[in-house]
Each structure stands twice: as C-alpha cells, then as structure tokens.
Amino acid sequence: MPRLKELGFVIGLVIVGVVFVAAVIGPWLTGHDAFAQNLNARLIPPFWMEGGSSQHWLGTDQLGRDYLTRLLYGARISLFIGILTVITSGIIGTTLGVLGGFYGGRIDDAVLFVITCRLSIPVVLVALAVVGLVGSSLTLVVTTLGLLLWDRFAVVARATTMQIRSLDYVNAAWCSGCSPLDIMRHEILPNISSHLMVVCTLEIALAILLEASLSFLGLGVPPPLPSWGLMIAEGKDYMFFSAWVIMIPGIALFTLVLGMNMVGDGLRRAFGTQVIK
Amino acid sequence: MSKTPALTLKDLSCTFHVQGGLFQPARHVRAVDRISVSLEEGGVLGIVGESGCGKTTLARMILGLQNPTSGEAFVHGQRLSELDRRARARLIQPVFQDPFSSLNPKHRIEDIIALPLRAQGSFEPHEIERRTAAILERVGLSTEQGRRLPAELSGGQRQRVAIARALILEPRIVVCDEPTSALDVSVQAQILNLLGELRRDLNLTYVFISHNLAVVEHVASEVMVMYLGRMVEHNTTARLFSEPRHPYTQALLASVLTPEPGLGLPDVGLGDIMPDPANIPSGCRFHPRCLKAQPQCATIEPLTSHPSDHATVECHLF
Amino acid sequence: MTAILDVQNLAVRFGPTLAVRNASFTVQKGETHCIVGESGCGKSVTALAIMNLLARNARRDAKSIAFAGQDILAYSDRQMEDVRGNRMAMIFQEPMTSLNPSYTIGSQMTEVLRRHHNTTRDLAEQRAIGLMQRVGITAPQMRLGQYPHQLSGGLRQRVMIAMALMCDPELLIADEPTTALDVTVQAQILRLLAELKQELGLGILLITHDLGIVARVADHVSVMYAGEVIETGRTADLFANPSHPYTRGLIDCVPVPGKIKPGEALGSIPGTVPVMKDGFSGCAFRFRCPQASEICTQAVPRHEVGPNHLVQCHLPSRQGGAQ
Numbered sequence: 001m002p003r004l005k006e007l008g009f010v011i012g013l014v015i016v017g018v019v020f021v022a023a024v025i026g027p028w029l030t031g032h033d034a035f036a037q038n039l040n041a042r043l044i045p046p047f048w049m050e051g052g053s054s055q056h057w058l059g060t061d062q063l064g065r066d067y068l069t070r071l072l073y074g075a076r077i078s079l080f081i082g083i084l085t086v087i088t089s090g091i092i093g094t095t096l097g098v099l100g101g102f103y104g105g106r107i108d109d110a111v112l113f114v115i116t117c118r119l120s121i122p123v124v125l126v127a128l129a130v131v132g133l134v135g136s137s138l139t140l141v142v143t144t145l146g147l148l149l150w151d152r153f154a155v156v157a158r159a160t161t162m163q164i165r166s167l168d169y170v171n172a173a174w175c176s177g178c179s180p181l182d183i184m185r186h187e188i189l190p191n192i193s194s195h196l197m198v199v200c201t202l203e204i205a206l207a208i209l210l211e212a213s214l215s216f217l218g219l220g221v222p223p224p225l226p227s228w229g230l231m232i233a234e235g236k237d238y239m240f241f242s243a244w245v246i247m248i249p250g251i252a253l254f255t256l257v258l259g260m261n262m263v264g265d266g267l268r269r270a271f272g273t274q275v276i277k
Numbered sequence: 278m279s280k281t282p283a284l285t286l287k288d289l290s291c292t293f294h295v296q297g298g299l300f301q302p303a304r305h306v307r308a309v310d311r312i313s314v315s316l317e318e319g320g321v322l323g324i325v326g327e328s329g330c331g332k333t334t335l336a337r338m339i340l341g342l343q344n345p346t347s348g349e350a351f352v353h354g355q356r357l358s359e360l361d362r363r364a365r366a367r368l369i370q371p372v373f374q375d376p377f378s379s380l381n382p383k384h385r386i387e388d389i390i391a392l393p394l395r396a397q398g399s400f401e402p403h404e405i406e407r408r409t410a411a412i413l414e415r416v417g418l419s420t421e422q423g424r425r426l427p428a429e430l431s432g433g434q435r436q437r438v439a440i441a442r443a444l445i446l447e448p449r450i451v452v453c454d455e456p457t458s459a460l461d462v463s464v465q466a467q468i469l470n471l472l473g474e475l476r477r478d479l480n481l482t483y484v485f486i487s488h489n490l491a492v493v494e495h496v497a498s499e500v501m502v503m504y505l506g507r508m509v510e511h512n513t514t515a516r517l518f519s520e521p522r523h524p525y526t527q528a529l530l531a532s533v534l535t536p537e538p539g540l541g542l543p544d545v546g547l548g549d550i551m552p553d554p555a556n557i558p559s560g561c562r563f564h565p566r567c568l569k570a571q572p573q574c575a576t577i578e579p580l581t582s583h584p585s586d587h588a589t590v591e592c593h594l595f
Numbered sequence: 596m597t598a599i600l601d602v603q604n605l606a607v608r609f610g611p612t613l614a615v616r617n618a619s620f621t622v623q624k625g626e627t628h629c630i631v632g633e634s635g636c637g638k639s640v641t642a643l644a645i646m647n648l649l650a651r652n653a654r655r656d657a658k659s660i661a662f663a664g665q666d667i668l669a670y671s672d673r674q675m676e677d678v679r680g681n682r683m684a685m686i687f688q689e690p691m692t693s694l695n696p697s698y699t700i701g702s703q704m705t706e707v708l709r710r711h712h713n714t715t716r717d718l719a720e721q722r723a724i725g726l727m728q729r730v731g732i733t734a735p736q737m738r739l740g741q742y743p744h745q746l747s748g749g750l751r752q753r754v755m756i757a758m759a760l761m762c763d764p765e766l767l768i769a770d771e772p773t774t775a776l777d778v779t780v781q782a783q784i785l786r787l788l789a790e791l792k793q794e795l796g797l798g799i800l801l802i803t804h805d806l807g808i809v810a811r812v813a814d815h816v817s818v819m820y821a822g823e824v825i826e827t828g829r830t831a832d833l834f835a836n837p838s839h840p841y842t843r844g845l846i847d848c849v850p851v852p853g854k855i856k857p858g859e860a861l862g863s864i865p866g867t868v869p870v871m872k873d874g875f876s877g878c879a880f881r882f883r884c885p886q887a888s889e890i891c892t893q894a895v896p897r898h899e900v901g902p903n904h905l906v907q908c909h910l911p912s913r914q915g916g917a918q
C-alpha cells in the first residue's frame with residue numbers, strides 16, 4: 001500500500017514536470033504561431049483521425065490556428081497564473097497566519113475573524129463580479145485570485161506556528177535577544193515551510209481550475225490568448241461534429257490538475273502534515 | 278556592607294487563566310505564588326518540588342519569557358522588566374530540559390551557538406566566528422561537529438550545544454531547567470561536571486531546577502523547596518539535606534529511590550491525589566496530605582519563619 | 596507462571612547499522628521486567644520492534660516474538676492494529692510528541708477506547724475520568740478539555756499512562772515513564788503500576804536508565820549495551836553480584852544522596868556507546884572496559900553465574916582459567 005502512494009507522487013511529479021517543460025519550450029518547437037490564423041485550414045482534426053494532417057498534429061481550431069501550439073501556449077498561461085496567484089496568496093496567507101499563531105490573543109482573534117470573513121466570500125462570484133466590472137485581463141485574474149485564495153495558507157501557517165512557538169528553541173531565541181520579526185523569519189518560517197509547500201501545490205491546482213472556469217465563462221483571460229478554459233469555450237459550438245476541440249484542452253486541464261494534486265498529496269504524506277483537510 | 282545579590286525575587290507571582298470548556302467558567306491556576314528569595318553571586322540555587330508546582334513557570338519569569346502577574350525580579354540590582362531584550366540576554370541565559378526541542382532542527386550547530394551574538398547586532402563576523410570556535414572547544418565539541426545539524430548529534434552532545442549557546446555572551450546567571458533529566462547517568466555526570474567547571478572558571482550564578490535530589494545535593498549551594506507555587510522551605514544545601522524541616526521536604530527526601538533492591542517503593546503517606554493548582558486548599562496548602570497536620574493548619578495560613586540563619590520555612594510547627 | 600511476552604533473538608537494523616542484536620528476554624504475567632542501559636543502546640528500538648512500530652527504514656528479524664503464546668511476528672498489519680493499544684499498550688518516551696497538539700486530551704483518550712471497543716462517547720469519557728483520577732490527576736473534567744501544551748510535563752506523562760490503560764491491556768510497555776516526574780510522583784506512579792500488576796496480572800516491560808527504579812520495582816533485569824543483552828538475572832542477584840564490567844560501571848555512576856561530596860566530580864563511564872555495523876566481532880564494550888584484554892576481540896561466550904543469571908563477558912572464563 002505505501003508503495004502505491006509513493007508511485008502516485010512520482011507520477012504526479014512526472015506529469016507536472018512534463019507540462020512545465022512543454023509549456024516553457026514547446027511553443028517554439030511546433031513550427032507554428034499560436035496566433036496565426038489560416039481560414040483555409042479550419043477545424044482540421046488531429047493526425048490519428050480521418051482527414052488529419054501531419055502538419056498539425058492536434059489539428060487546428062475554428063480559425064485555423066495550430067491546436068498543439070495553442071495547447072502548449074495555454075499550459076504556459078495556466079502555470080503562469082497558478083504560480084503568480086500562489087505567490088500573492090502565499091505571502092498574504094502566511095503573513096496573516098504566522099502573525100496570528102505567533103502572537104495569539106487579540107491579534108489571533110483578529111486574524112481568525114479575517115479568515116472567517118474570507119471563508120464566507122464565494123470566490124467564483126466575487127471573481128466574476130470584479131472581472132465583469134473592470135473588464136478581463138491576465139493581471140486582473142491573477143490579482144483577484146491572489147487576493148482571494150490565501151485562506152488555506154493562513155489556516156496552515158497559523159496552526160503550525162502555534163505548535164512551534166512554544167517549543168524551547170523559540171524560547172531560546174527570545175532569551176538570545178532576537179526580535180519577534182527575527183524569530184518569525186529564522187526560527188518559525190523554515191520549520192513551517194514544508195507544510196506551506198504542500199498548500200502551494202494544492203493551491204496552484206485550484207487557481208488553474210478557477211482560471212479555466214473564469215475563462216470558459218468569458219471573464220478570465222481575454223482572447224486571442226489561448227487559455228485552456230477559453231479554448232474549451234471557443235470549441236463548445238463545434239463539439240457535436242468535432243468533439244476533439246473540447247476534449248483535448250479538457251484532458252490537458254484534468255491531467256495537470258490531477259498531477260498537481262498527486263504531488264501535493266505525496267508531499268503531505270512525506271511531511272506528515274495533518275492540519276490540511 | 279553586603280554586595281548586591283546576583284538575583285533577587287520579590288513577591289513574584291503568576292496566575293494563568295484556563296478556559297474550562299464550553300459554558301464552564303474560566304479557572305485561575307496560581308502557578309507561582311509570592312515567591313521572595315535572593316541569591317549571591319557565584320551561588321547555585323537548587324529548586325525542587327512536585328511536578329506541576331510551578332518550577333518552570335518561575336524559571337520562565339526569571340528569563341523574561343513569562344510576565345509575572347505581580348512582583349518583581351532584580352538581576353544585579355536592575356529591575357528585570359526595565360531591561361531591553363539585548364541587555365537581558367547579556368545577563369541571563371537558559372539551558373532547557375529537552376535537548377531535542379531546544380535546538381532549531383533547520384540550523385547548523387555553529388549558527389545555533391552564534392545566535393545570541395548575532396542578535397546583539399554589534400559583533401563583527403570574524404569576532405563571532407572566533408568566539409563560536411572558542412566556546413565549541415570549551416564545551417568539548419569539535420569544529421566538524423559544529424557544522425552538523427542537531428539531528429546528527431546525541432542527546433548529551435546537544436545539551437553541550439545548549440550550554441555553549443547559553444555561555445557565548447558570557448552572562449552572569451544561567452537558568453537550567455532540568456538540564457540532565459533527558460540524559461542517562463553516565464552522560465549526566467559529564468554534563469554536571471562541565472557545568473561545575475564552567476561555573477568556577479567564569480564565576481557564574483546558577484538557578485538549577487531538578488527532580489533528582491542527589492544531583493541537586495551535588496551542585497547546589499542552597500535549595501528552595503516549592504509546593505503548589507509557594508516556597509515552603511529554603512536553606513543551605515547541607516542543612517536542608519541533613520535536617521529537613523517542612524513535612525513536604527521530609528516526604529520528598531524519603532521518596533528518593535536509591536539503587537538498593539529489596540527495599541521496595543517508599544510510601545511516605547502523601548496519598549495518590551495530586552494537588553490542584555486551580556483549587557488551592559485553605560490554610561496551609563499542604564494540609565490535606567500532611568501527616569503532621571494540626572487543627573489550625575486547615576484554616577490559618579502559616580507565616581514564613583526563620584528557624585536559623587539563611588533558613589526559612591513555612592509551617593505552623595516552626 | 597506463564598510468559599506474556601517472549602522475545603527470541605531479536606535483531607533490528609537501519610541500513611548497515613545494527614540497533615538491536617540478538618536480544619532475547621521473557622516477561623512473565625504479573626511480573627515487571629526492566630531493560631536498562633545507556634542512551635542509544637537500543638532500548639526504545641526494542642520496544643518499537645515488539646509493537647511493530649519501527650520506522651520504515653528499519654528491518655526487524657527474530658526467531659520469534661510470542662505474545663500470550665501467539666507468534667506476532669507473522670501477524671498482518673491489520674491483526675497487529677487490533678492488538679496494539681488494546682491488549683498490548685505502550686507509554687512512549689516523549690509525551691509531547693506522542694500527544695497530538697491539535698486535539699484535546701479528552702478526544703485523544705476516548706478515541707483510543709472507541710477504536711477498539713464499541714462504546715459511546717459518554718462511557719469512554721467516564722472511563723477516561725476514572726483512570727485520570729487513578730493516576731492522580733485532579734479536576735479530570737477540566738483536563739479533558741485542555742490541549743497538551745497547557746499541561747505540565749508531569750501531567751502529560753500521567754495522561755499518557757491513563758491513555759495506555761484505557762483498554763485494560765495484558766502487557767504494558769513503558770518507555771521511561773517517569774523521567775519527567777519528581778520523586779514523590781514517580782514513587783506514586785510506580786506504586787500504581789505495581790498495583791495494576793497485582794490486580795490484573797499485568798506484565799510490564801519497563802525501560803529506564805535509572806537504576807534506582809530498577810532496584811525498587813523490577814522482578815527481573817536485562818542490561819543492554821550496544822544492542823545486546825549483556826547481563827540478565829533476577830534483580831536481587833544482579834545487584835548483589837553484578838558480573839559484567841558495564842553493569843558495575845553503571846551502578847557506580849548513580850549519584851546517591853549523602854554519598855557524594857560537593858565539588859567532587861561525579862563518576863562516569865568515559866566514552867559513548869559505539870554504533871554497531873555489520874562484521875563487528877568481539878565485545879562491544881572493550882573500548883571502554885577497564886578489564887579488557889586481547890581475548891575480548893573474539894566472540895564473547897555466555898556464562899551462567901547463578902540461577903537464571905546470565906552474563907556475556909570473557910571475564911568469568913578468564914578467572915575460571917586462572918584458578
């Protein structure tokens with residue numbers, strides 16, 4: 001049984017690694033431009049289907065753009081959004097959680113209140129409203145998600161900080177004359193970072209999913225950028241005759257999120273983090 | 278004229294408020310109750326008492342890790358609460374009980390030892406390096422061991438690291454909270470011998486908490502016995518061990534397990550119920566368990582008396 | 596008397612390191628068997644090996660480990676889970692790490708009982724309160740709602756003991772149960788264990804490095820050094836006639852009140868327990884032994900120096916030869 005779980009971690013790592021490398025260098029290798037339209041070559045199916053072409057391995061979309069190139073470019077966008085979101089939300093959540101867990105008392109009450117408030121905000125609705133009001137752009141999606149998805153970071157950072165702050169090495173640091181900030185940075189953060197890593201992977205997966213949903217609704221990444229969610233949305237009119245138009249980005253999305261979650265799960269087991277449900 | 282004592286505690290108290298679960302009122306745990314004592318420079322104050330009687334809480338107040346509810350601690354005549362954290366660190370340093378949780382698992386030994394110097398913010402890097410190397414050698418660790426992580430050292434070696442960290446700022450007072458109870462007899466002897474040597478060489482003053490009465494007898498110059506937050510007896514070590522006055526001190530000394538088979542477990546008649554610090558008995562707080570209790574013990578709190586020089590005891594019998 | 600636990604030729608290795616080598620001992624029903632030895636000699640690893648709770652990088656070998664007559668070596672993980680914490684309970688060395696900081700004492704105590712037996716939460720709580728009183732915890736109701744970090748070291752240890760007794764075990768493995776306690780509470784806890792031993796016929800495997808405890812409570816003692824049992828016998832015999840140089844050294848370092856002069860250095864055995872690797876032969880104590888000689892690099896024989904009193908050392912044969 002333990003073997004299987006470690007296997008899951010390795011598979012997850014391979015998936016994420018492959019997607020990452022493909023996203024970084026892939027779009028240059030396909031020999032096509034993700035944005036170049038060719039209305040003469042619309043909706044060419046992938047090579048294994050009837051009418052497929054060796055020019056376009058995964059075919060072309062309704063505007064004749066190479067689907068493989070767009071898929072790889074989309075991976076870039078997904079990862080970019082996932083990582084930037086997690087950096088923003090990680091900083092917010094960790095700061096809040098560590099402050100609350102470290103000081104306790106009034107400050108902790110305040111932090112708990114903020115977390116509770118955040119948990120009562122429906123993320124998708126707020127994101128929809130913001131994007132709807134301000135108009136969609138990549139930065140806006142990252143900012144909105146980053147400002148919304150910090151709750152798990154805060155909860156985990158707070159719980160782990162509470163466990164650590166009463167340990168004797170933290171007491172010893174106080175007695176050494178360290179400032180609270182020094183203690184948080186040098187004694188607490190390094191010892192909660194493994195738990196935060198787990199949250200990172202899980203949150204990246206969540207951010208990627210949310211971005212895809214927003215883009216699908218037309219409120220995320222604006223066209224012509226090839227976000228996977230947008231690709232599914234653009235393809236949905238053609239799905240009865242050319243199902244692969246939505247199958248391909250759909251499967252890609254599913255695989256990447258699954259891989260991320262498998263990595264997160266593996267890390268969680270390895271670090272023995274219990275606080276994350 | 279007498280010198281200012283190294284450490285003076287004046288009516289030091291600490292009360293914790295414990296939430297008693299949903300719909301139950303909060304309870305007040307009087308962990309330390311009006312303790313006054315003073316300790317000469319170069320002396321070793323041994324503190325003994327039942328588990329949970331407030332020894333660690335007292336140590337934490339002396340270290341500035343816990344604010345007293347009332348009372349004051351003075352170090353070399355200076356009010357502890359008026360010192361800033363750096364000045365305090367230069368005067369008092371701790372050695373904790375558990376050598377596993379007292380060292381940050383992510384830092385290397387030399388960084389752990391140098392932390393108090395770095396926190397001062399006024400030392401040059403080469404000075405830090407020189408002093409770290411010197412103290413490592415003084416406590417019997419090699420430079421190679423200095424580059425390891427705590428997980429790569431044994432319990433005894435870790436306790437040496439904790440001692441090195443406590444001494445690098447050349448403090449005047451070291452508070453040791455059960456420094457050897459996590460170590461086995463042979464290593465315990467090595468650490469105690471090291472602490473003794475360092476005290477003589479550097480003219481240190483120790484506050485030494487331990488459950489092991491033989492160890493306290495060996496290292497301390499005076500001993501304070503605590504019961505439920507109160508100091509019930511205080512005397513020089515030799516006197517306390519040769520003529521214990523307070524009934525609790527007598528029970529404590531009678532409970533020591535010497536390696537003599539066949540004697541069985543001593544039953545000194547204290548009963549099986551541990552006292553509840555949230556519900557301190559009236560009168561003498563020891564009376565429900567005391568074998569020599571008098572009628573007035575249940576109602577009248579005994580005053581501190583001085584049966585001889587340097588000795589205090591809190592019991593109606595004296 | 597019947598054996599509740601019988602361990603034959605137990606060995607535990609972590610990669611090339613041998614933490615326990617060829618250890619054999621028997622715990623009878625209603626008997627306290629003590630394992631003593633220095634830090635790192637393999638006491639805790641032995642206990643964990645019996646419970647099958649070793650770290651993943653450990654390999655356990657043994658001729659047999661019989662619990663109440665059943666060979667538990669062959670037990671599946673599932674079967675072991677049913678026994679562990681139920682018929683065979685353990686008090687761990689570090690109470691802070693074995694109590695979960697994020698749950699209350701109450702929920703952790705009731706959980707143990709509810710995992711193995713069908714009871715209601717109320718009944719489990721009743722039992723928890725009863726046991727907490729039994730181990731001398733006042734205001735148990737309040738303690739049930741507290742978190743581990745709010746208790747003093749002594750209280751935490753009592754909680755651990757009460758928790759181990761939740762399911763009425765037949766064998767109790769106690770790994771240094773009183774190290775964190777003061778002498779009066781220590782005496783009281785040890786008396787409690789002795790009572791339980793009498794009342795329930797509990798077998799106790801007590802791990803400690805305090806020879807004071809051993810002398811007062813053990814029926815039988817095994818002294819471990821570098822993963823081996825180097826001397827074993829009935830307590831009175833072993834203290835009256837300690838036959839291994841290491842046992843004698845250990846007895847000599849115990850500070851006894853009234854016997855040591857202030858300012859004088861305490862006796863200690865110089866050096867530390869060596870780490871055993873494959874291919875080691877001879878006596879592991881020879882680097883620290885005052886009586887070591889040439890022959891000590893050769894395989895060490897076992898001698899019976901008295902009834903049920905075994906020692907693993909070359910000395911008895913050397914002296915026998917000189918006579």
Ligand SMILES: Nc1ncnc2c1ncn2[C@@H]1O[C@H](COP(=O)(O)OP(=O)(O)OP(=O)(O)O)[C@@H](O)[C@H]1O
Pocket residue numbers: 293294295306307308327328329330331332333334335554744745746747748749750775776777
């Ligand atoms: N943070 C806290 N919150 C509530 N109660 C506390 C806290 N810290 C300590 N106490 C209580 O104060 C009392 C004294 O605890 P303390 O740790 O000082 O005892 P101790 O004498 O050091 O015991 P031991 O010998 O077991 O270490 C105990 O009843 C304990 O439960």
Ligand SMILES: Nc1ncnc2c1ncn2[C@@H]1O[C@H](COP(=O)(O)OP(=O)(O)OP(=O)(O)O)[C@@H](O)[C@H]1O
Pocket residue numbers: 432461609612614632633634635636637638639640641650652688804870
């Ligand atoms: N998970 C592990 N991986 C590698 N080595 C280990 C592991 N656990 C224990 N050891 C080694 O096994 C040996 C025996 O350790 P053990 O914990 O049994 O000592 P002990 O006798 O219980 O000591 P103490 O009195 O300090 O508790 C030690 O040398 C230790 O370093």
Ligand code: SF4
Pocket residue numbers: 523524525561562563564565567568569570571574579591592593594
């Ligand atoms: S005052 Fe009374 S109850 Fe208290 S210790 Fe003295 S004799 Fe015992």
Ligand code: SF4
Pocket residue numbers: 839840841878879880881882884885886887888891895907908909910
């Ligand atoms: S076998 Fe030799 S080295 Fe080992 S304990 Fe005996 S005399 Fe000492």
Ligand SMILES: [Mg+2]
Pocket residue numbers: 332333334747748
């Ligand atoms: Mg304490």
Ligand SMILES: [Mg+2]
Pocket residue numbers: 638639640688770
């Ligand atoms: Mg151990």
